[in-house]
Amino acid sequence: MKIRLNENEEIVKTIKEGLKAKGGYCPCKMGKSEDIKCMCEEFKAQIADPDFEGYCHCMLYYKEK
Numbered sequence: 001m002k003i004r005l006n007e008n009e010e011i012v013k014t015i016k017e018g019l020k021a022k023g024g025y026c027p028c029k030m031g032k033s034e035d036i037k038c039m040c041e042e043f044k045a046q047i048a049d050p051d052f053e054g055y056c057h058c059m060l061y062y063k064e065k
Contacts, residue, residue, distance in 0.1 A: 002064040003047065006055065015060040028058040
């Protein structure tokens with residue numbers, strides 16, 4: 001298993017700017033709670049799933065099998 005950044009540098013730049021503006025909270029979701037602090041709980045659950053391969057919600061990270 002490997003976690004990597006999206007290969008699209010523009011997406012990475014945009015999401016990182018959003019994270020900075022929201023104090024580390026997912027810029028793709030409303031509000032601010034610990035569940036959506038990057039790396040969000042949704043993606044942590046996907047990482048724990050041995051069958052999951054793909055991007056996190058905001059497409060910043062990709063989990064490879």
